[in-house]
Amino acid sequence: MSLPEVLERIALACQRAGRDPKEVRLVAVTKGRSVEEIRERVLRYGAFPLGESRVQEALKKMELLQAEWHLVGPLQRNKAKFAPRFHLIHSLDSLRLAEALEGVGAKAGMRLRVLVEVNLGREPQKHGFLEEELPEALARVREMPHLEVLGFMTVPPMGPEGVVRPIFRRLSLLADRFGLPERSMGMSQDYEWAVEEGATMVRVGRALFVD
Numbered sequence: 001m002s003l004p005e006v007l008e009r010i011a012l013a014c015q016r017a018g019r020d021p022k023e024v025r026l027v028a029v030t031k032g033r034s035v036e037e038i039r040e041r042v043l044r045y046g047a048f049p050l051g052e053s054r055v056q057e058a059l060k061k062m063e064l065l066q067a068e069w070h071l072v073g074p075l076q077r078n079k080a081k082f083a084p085r086f087h088l089i090h091s092l093d094s095l096r097l098a099e100a101l102e103g104v105g106a107k108a109g110m111r112l113r114v115l116v117e118v119n120l121g122r123e124p125q126k127h128g129f130l131e132e133e134l135p136e137a138l139a140r141v142r143e144m145p146h147l148e149v150l151g152f153m154t155v156p157p158m159g160p161e162g163v164v165r166p167i168f169r170r171l172s173l174l175a176d177r178f179g180l181p182e183r184s185m186g187m188s189q190d191y192e193w194a195v196e197e198g199a200t201m202v203r204v205g206r207a208l209f210v211d
């Protein structure tokens, strides 16, 4: 598929859900892709935000490409010092990481934008807070003056529509309940469901790079 086709599918999903396509941002996930591929398949169509899952790989590409960089993969605390290089961290998954980021933000004299990752599928191998941990975790993070929580992010289990869609719906409901505007959800195989269920950012990789 090409990026314009993905945008078209997002627009159609918005239409089905009665949403304005302007509410949905496409974050192009560029992990494992070369700078040439990124120029050819993403940036020729516009200045889309670029998502990387590993800090080292992102830092290398930042030197070569001007873009709004997002971190979508897990951030280890020993790499927290690189957080200011990213426009948005999608993967705040523990209070210890929040504390590390708060320290980094204070030192840099800036507020770091974050999304809180929620493990709604309750998969042991996945990152993120469990739903019942959110009230306390969110209260703590919102007290940290150098962090700005914009919303939630989730990576659902692999599964059919009947499993994945309710998880997206749940994330939207939680974002509403906590008064948070952003919902980062949906990847190549399920971004249309995510848009129908209220995603404000979809993180699409493979679909942009594989014909």
Ligand SMILES: *Cc1c(COP(=O)(O)O)cnc(C)c1O
Pocket: 029, 031, 053, 072, 073, 155, 187, 188, 189, 203, 204, 205, 206, 207
């Ligand atoms: C790789 C990745 C994506 C993109 O996945 P695709 O299947 O390539 O669309 C989205 N979010 C996260 C957290 C990822 O690691």
